[in-house]
Amino acid sequence: MQTLEFPLPEAANVSALDRAMRARFGDRISGISVAGDVLMVHVLEPQDDDEDAALDVLAAHDPDALTPEQAARKTADDAPARAAAIPGWATWDEAETVAWIEDNVRDLESAKQVLIDMARLLVALRDAQWPGLAIEAERVTKK
Amino acid sequence: MAWNAPVTQSVGTLITPAIWNSQIVENLLYLKSPPITLMDSLQTLTTSSSSYVNVFETQNIVTAAGGRVLLMGLGYANHNESGVVELHLNLTVDGVDDVAGSDGYVRQYLQGTGREPFVMLYMSDTLSPAMHTFRLRAKVIPIAGTTGTVTITTRRFWLMEV
Numbered sequence: 656m657q658t659l660e661f662p663l664p665e666a667a668n669v670s671a672l673d674r675a676m677r678a679r680f681g682d683r684i685s686g687i688s689v690a691g692d693v694l695m696v697h698v699l700e701p702q703d704d705d706e707d708a709a710l711d712v713l714a715a716h717d718p719d720a721l722t723p724e725q726a727a728r729k730t731a732d733d734a735p736a737r738a739a740a741i742p743g744w745a746t747w748d749e750a751e752t753v754a755w756i757e758d759n760v761r762d763l764e765s766a767k768q769v770l771i772d773m774a775r776l777l778v779a780l781r782d783a784q785w786p787g788l789a790i791e792a793e794r795v796t797k798k
Numbered sequence: 799m800a801w802n803a804p805v806t807q808s809v810g811t812l813i814t815p816a817i818w819n820s821q822i823v824e825n826l827l828y829l830k831s832p833p834i835t836l837m838d839s840l841q842t843l844t845t846s847s848s849s850y851v852n853v854f855e856t857q858n859i860v861t862a863a864g865g866r867v868l869l870m871g872l873g874y875a876n877h878n879e880s881g882v883v884e885l886h887l888n889l890t891v892d893g894v895d896d897v898a899g900s901d902g903y904v905r906q907y908l909q910g911t912g913r914e915p916f917v918m919l920y921m922s923d924t925l926s927p928a929m930h931t932f933r934l935r936a937k938v939i940p941i942a943g944t945t946g947t948v949t950i951t952t953r954r955f956w957l958m959e960v
Contacts, residue, residue: 656849670878670947673846677945686847686938687947690854697847724879724946728911731880786910787880 656685657701659709663694666718674722675712680705723790731786738779741772800927801828801863828862835859835957844878844949846938850888850896853934853950859957860929867922868960871934873953874915877908879946883938884908887918890933892925902937908948921960932957 673687676696683702688695696709721729739745743755760766781788802820807813835857843853859867875885886902888895896902904918918934934955938948 658851669844670846673945673947685849685851686845688843688845688847688851690841690843695851697849697851699849722879724881728880790880 657698657705659696659698659706661694661696661709661713663689663692664713664716664718667694667716668718668720668722668725670722670725671718671720672712672716675716676709679708679712724787727782727786727790730782734779734783737782738776741775741779744772744776801825801865833859833862833959837955838953840873840952840955842949842951843936844947845936846945846947848937848939850886850902850935850937852890853887853936853952854955855933857932857934857955857957858929859932859959861925861959862927863959864924864927865959866924867930867932868958869918869920869922869932869956871918871952871955872916873951874913875906875908875951876913876949877911877946878949880910881946882907882909882941883946883948884941885914885916885948885950886937886939887916888935888937889918889920890931890935891922892931896935902935907941 667689669687669689672694676684676687680696680698683698683700685697685699687697694713696705698705743751747755756769760769802824804821804825805817807817837857840854843851845851861867869889871887877883885904885906885908886900887904887906888898888902891897903920904916906914906916908914922930934952936948936950938946940946
């Protein structure tokens with residue numbers, strides 16, 4: 656294995672760099688490492704243009720662009736705030752929830768509003784409980 | 799303080815100051831303070847490598863008695879993304895990489911963005927009196943297709959001749 660070393664960009668998203676290097680090198684790298692301000696690319700099957708290829712990836716690196724896993728984690732972290740923003744649902748107990756529905760669901764339009772609020776709550780719960788679910792579903796679909 | 803191989807004395811042998819100092823004084827001093835390398839506040843390593851890489855640079859110990867070396871490393875590891883990966887920790891001893899084979903001495907599942915502690919204890923074979931090199935190494939194996947980086951923080955690493 657050959658390890659190529661580069662200065663780590665000041666603002667780096669190491670997980671995104673890992674993803675980008677794997678996209679560029681495929682199975683020819685075992686991964687990357689960061690120690691202090693040094694970025695290491697671990698090349699299993701070295702080729703002449705590996706250093707240039709890694710520099711290309713570094714030049715194109717956008718530290719603000721999240722990996723799918725990081726985006727899912729951010730969505731999960733936001734979930735409690737989204738649930739709290741649904742009027743009533745953050746504080747009602749069971750009796751209060753039933754009473755509110757009985758008092759307010761009078762026609763299709765009001766029923767639709769309750770369903771929307773419940774759907775928002777379900778989505779927030781899903782995001783918090785299974786942050787990687789969409790990624791896993793995509794992986795299963797690809798298989 | 800070097801270790802002096804004990805010599806069996808015969809009846810009637812005169813214990814001279816040289817013998818006393820070499821056999822008793824120096825060996826007692828060695829036993830009280832054997833060679834030790836003690837490291838703390840080591841640099842962290844973030845890695846996604848599925849092949850073993852060095853966690854930190856070479857650590858050396860100069861052994862004096864031709865004995866074994868007891869090693870301890872402890873710290874914690876963070877998985878930086880969702881999903882599950884398996885962290886493997888291994889050793890290089892005197893240029894021989896990954897002495898525990900592919901699986902390593904420590905295997906640790908890291909779930910979600912969790913943090914888990916690790917401790918590694920290792921005793922070497924008998925080594926000659928000389929400088930010996932030890933390195934802690936790590937690799938990250940994705941579970942069920944999950945990739946991601948792991949940050950390994952080594953809080954203590956020490957070597958002691960025993």
